[in-house]
Amino acid sequence: MTTQAKAPSQPPAPTRVRAVLGLLDRLYPQAKCTLDHQDPWQLLVATILSAQCTDERVNQVTPGLFARLPGPEAMAKAEPEELMELIRSTGFFRNKAKSLQGAARALVERHGGIVPGNLDDLVKLPGVGRKTANVVLGDAFGIPGITVDTHVGRVAKRLGFTTQDDPVKVEFDLMALVPPKRWTLFSHQVILHGRRVCQAKKPRCPECLLLPHCPHGQAHTPA
Numbered sequence: 001m002t003t004q005a006k007a008p009s010q011p012p013a014p015t016r017v018r019a020v021l022g023l024l025d026r027l028y029p030q031a032k033c034t035l036d037h038q039d040p041w042q043l044l045v046a047t048i049l050s051a052q053c054t055d056e057r058v059n060q061v062t063p064g065l066f067a068r069l070p071g072p073e074a075m076a077k078a079e080p081e082e083l084m085e086l087i088r089s090t091g092f093f094r095n096k097a098k099s100l101q102g103a104a105r106a107l108v109e110r111h112g113g114i115v116p117g118n119l120d121d122l123v124k125l126p127g128v129g130r131k132t133a134n135v136v137l138g139d140a141f142g143i144p145g146i147t148v149d150t151h152v153g154r155v156a157k158r159l160g161f162t163t164q165d166d167p168v169k170v171e172f173d174l175m176a177l178v179p180p181k182r183w184t185l186f187s188h189q190v191i192l193h194g195r196r197v198c199q200a201k202k203p204r205c206p207e208c209l210l211l212p213h214c215p216h217g218q219a220h221t222p223a
């Protein structure tokens, strides 16, 4: 898929973007992927399992899953019932099992069982969208990518870094604002901020360090 990068309709001032990035560095200097993995395949599997599930739960499930089905070949040949049972506690296990086996079979057939290190090939794997692909590229291959999950989409909109709802459009808005070498770290920092401070229902604006630079927070915080 080709999507044109475009700036938000009213792009934030570069000084405000720099201020937010600096504060994120102060708040979350060590932000990183919290899905346990030892190679790109394990991260691909863990990321597919993390949809609608906590990373903690996924980390409880993956050791047993990889002990039983250690790589794409084993996953491709597994009995669907066994696979579903192994991942049941992550939720949506029928769809996730289909995605895992589809991706595993495609990897075996098209890539010799090796996870490709580029976006175009990754997003052609069944069950793998740009979000999953960017997680794998950023955290397993060291290739920067912006991951737009529910937290990143929400926080970016509140900060006025995007006006879009579509995750791919949000991703391109953020790519236009954030220096490429920071994309992966930025994604992890914003995910943490969304989990800890800028929560969906009750953002904790009065105690948020980003408040002086956040249009949503200023509009919803009494002076």
Ligand code: SF4
Pocket (backbone or CB within 6 Å): 155, 158, 159, 197, 198, 199, 203, 204, 205, 206, 208, 209, 210, 211, 214, 215, 216, 217, 218
């Ligand atoms: S000020 Fe409020 S809305 Fe803005 S980032 Fe902080 S918690 Fe979120």
